[in-house]
Amino acid sequence: MAASLISFLLVAPVLLTAAGPVHGSSNDTVPLVIWHGMGDSCCNPVSMGAIKKMIEGEIPGIYVLSLMIGKNVIEDTENGFFMDVNQQVSMVCSQLAQDPKLKAGYNAMGFSQGAQFLRAVAQRCPSPPMKKLISVGGQHQGVYGLPRCPGESSHICDIIRKALNSGAYTDMVQKHLVQAQYWHDPLNDDLYKKHSLFLADINQERVINETYKKNLQQLEKFVMVKFLQDTVVDPVDTEWFGFLKTGQAKETETLQQSVLYTEDRLGLAAMDKAGKLVFLATEGDHLQFTKEWFDKNLLPFLH
Ligand SMILES: *[C@@H]1O[C@H](CO)[C@@H](O)[C@H](O)[C@H]1NC(C)=O
Ligand SMILES: *[C@@H]1O[C@H](CO)[C@@H](O)[C@H](O)[C@H]1NC(C)=O
16 A cells, blocks of 8 residues: 555655675575555555565565566556456466566565465465565455545445445455455355355365365464554454454454354464464554664565
8 A cells, every 4th residue: 555655754754775694605695576456456555565675675686576466556456356366376386487586486476465475475376485484464355344545546445435335245346346256244254255256265165175285384484463543454364363252343353263263264273383473563553664663574584
């Protein structure tokens, strides 16, 4: 979400010039794959472009691939609203498999919806291996509501909100609207489980796909960042894999209280036990953090 990242840059004006830690002459950095959020693109100089530069400055020699979904930045932005997510994930899987620089494995960092899309990559495409997954404001149990959209795209969001309200689980809307594919309506749990083409599948709502479970557990770490004053994501618990309790739209439950965890349908309980799940919280609205916070809390996972 470009708008919020602009303020991130304003609070961290030194980020592009900051000197990183000195590494040895050998290039043993782990490559990083980034997937942007809704309304943003791979290469926006004030969002993903700035993040890429910042990380390249901190970890000399690192290969950072900021994913572009489509042939150019405009397509990339539009596809974040309108392209079948399963198709996006499979495109990314083949791109990663063909990139010789990723052969030995990579870390992944997803922003907002890009985080749950990268989790699908981890679950479906074990080669090349994803080592660590860092979810920055991701929506792992989906969303129920679209309270606010990033500035430049607010007219698109009005259209999307209408479509979601009128029939998020119709095949037409599911196929063509990205946000419908992670729309999670706790009052219509049967519809969600049956018709959600993306989220219900990766969250093992219909069947337990043992491959997903096995692949996700290959991660060394799964880090989830929650924004404490988030006004974009509803409910914010989803950023830590929690959600609204089924059958009502008020009370929430944590990941640890959910059936997904108690039945360990996805391997998350096992990962938690093994110390692989990391839950981080930070003050601020959606995707707003300072360079100091990033360096202290996320950078250590990228080495
Ligand atoms: C380090 O390796 C990566 C991946 O092969 C490559 O993209 C990058 O240019 C290398 N960096 C240096 C400084 O050699
Ligand atoms: C489980 O996931 C794998 C990897 O995406 C897929 O090839 C397979 O068809 C899935 N199996 C079921 C039962 O959905």
